[in-house]
Structure formats: structure tokens, C-alpha cells
Amino acid sequence: MDGRQAAAAAQVLVVMGVSGSGKSTVAALVAERLGWIFVDGDSFHTPEHVAKMHAGLALDDEDRAPWLARIAVWIRQRLEAGESGVIVCSALRRVYRDVLTGGSRRVRIVYLEGDRAVIAARLAGRHGHFMPAGLLDSQFAALEPPAPEEHPITVSILAPPDALAARIVAHLARDGGTWA
Template identity: 80%
Template sequence: MTAQTGVADEAAAAAQVLVVMGVSGSGKSTVAALIAERLGWIFVDGDSFHTPEHVAKMHAGHALDDEDRAPWLARIAAWIQHRLEAGESGVVVCSALRRAYRDILTRGSRRVRLVYLEGDKALIAGRLAARQGHFMSPYLLDSQFAALEVPAADERPITVGIGEPPQAIADRVVARLAAETGPRSETE
């Protein structure tokens, strides 16, 4: 193995992806973009993986079913896998409300972390009512909370309340990641 190959292997092994999750209106896109900016990582909004038909369905106030979600989750999972294989860290937004969906995204990898943006229904409903131009109908909030399975401890989520400004939330996540990583010696 050459020195360059060893460095590339180390970079690939160090790469990680954060999946910023929660119900619609919790601030996922805003917070995820701020986290990616602070860390210098690639950012993508999972909504960009939806088909135009599914966007229209949600805009009309109809929830997606598992058949609708399957190809969407597969596209996001492929993006995550590609980042890890390329040795590039990234941040992706995905509601990932159910454990089964998160399992598709993480594939059991410890290099994929969940960031769960937790908030109460009244706060989020107020945000959705004020939102302009988003395809997600505020009428779907009840179905989102009904579907939500809060991440379990074995999923190693970073759970952050959404009561603070997005910049403070992003700072909390970045600080938590730094604390978990800890200082590294030059021999690592």
C-alpha cells in the first residue's frame, strides 16, 4: 500500500453522513444547511429526490404511502453510500419518521448519524401556517406526528429541541459531534 492510498483509505474511513430528520416544519433544511456550512460538508435536501408526481401529491394534501416512499428512500440511501465510498462527509435532510425508513438510510453503518429535530405540534403548526411556497401541506402534520417513531437510543441520535434559533441548533449539533470525536493525536 502506498502512502497516498493509506491517506485516501483513512479519509474514506473518516467520512460520515448526518441525516437531519423530523416532521415537516421542524427546520430540517435550514439547520442541515447550517451544519454542512459549519463543517464544510456536502449538503443535499432529500426533497430533491422526490418525483414531481409525489410533490404534487403532497401539495394536494395527500400523504405518501410506503410504496411511494420506497424509491425515494432508495435514492437517498444511494447518495449516502456514494458519499461514504468517496470519502466525502455530507448532510442530508429526510423526514425519516419511521425506524424502518431510517434503517434503509443508515444500513447499520456507524458512519451515518441521525440528527433528530424535536418539537411540539403547536410550535410546528405555527411554522407551517407561516410558510410560503413549500409543497408540504400543513394538513399533513397530524399524519406526520402519527407516523413519527422517535429514534431509539441504539440508533445513536443527536436529539435537539427546536425552540432556539437555527444557528444555535446547528452549533449544538456541531459541538456534540466535536465532543464525541474528541481530540485526535497526530499519530491517529
């Protein structure tokens, strides 16, 4: 495959959901199964924004805009280089997902769907993460689940991470790489 063909075949999955839904774990498993690059979108946050969240303050749209732009650049660079990848990003609102996908059919949203009680229980047992459980309500308040026209892959978080990754990979295989 030449460079143009590789670039045309490259795909990126954006694994989204509220904090505690298992995005990083599931996305890493999907990337491993597919042999794709994996990046956690949290690594694109500035130290100031990490500190703000650690202090229990939710980010606003002004805070998120440069973070989303950095992730969108990473996505675009992968596609241009012909490298498929999986990236984690809460991407709670449609406008955020629109920035990330840039209208490209080669960027696919994977939504890890779960109810507040299950996720709150997970967050209560999580230690060492900058996102405190106290911000869960603000995440659910901002959440706009992907609409059908976004062609999302939606999976319930009630299954173990390995099973979720298998479902996502199977869904991609069924689609045959055509996501439209």
C-alpha cells in the first residue's frame, strides 16, 4: 500500500463517556486488538486544567476548546500519516465531537454508556485520578449521547472491559471499514 492508500485507509476511534465509564481501559484493549496507536486524551490537558479539576471545579467550554483542538490535531495527523488510532476523550457534547471528527467519516465515535449509580460506585473505588467523583453530576449534566446520524458504536459498560473491546472490534468488522 502506498502512502496515499495508507492515509485513505487510516481510521481513528474516539472512545467517549463520562469519567469512570472505563474509557481508558476499554480503548487500550481495542487498540491492542487492532494493532492501532492508543492515546489517552487526558494527556492533552494543561497542568492548569488538571489542577482545576483536581480542585473539584468543572471545566467550561472556554477551558475545553484548546484541549479539544489539540486532540483534533492529533487525529488529523494520524489520518494524514496513514496511521489508525484510538483516543480517549469525554466528548460529552455534540459540538465537542464535531470538533474532533471534523466531518470525517474516518473518525468514529464509540460511546461507553452507563447509568449514574454504576459509574458513581466505580469512581468511589478509584484513587489517584485527577478527576474527583464530585464532578460526576456536572459530567452527566453536560452529556449529550451521540445521535444516530453520528454513526456511533454504543456499548453498555455493564460487561467486563475485555467483552466491551470484543464487541467494539466485532462491530467494526461487521461494518467492514465503511462507517457512513
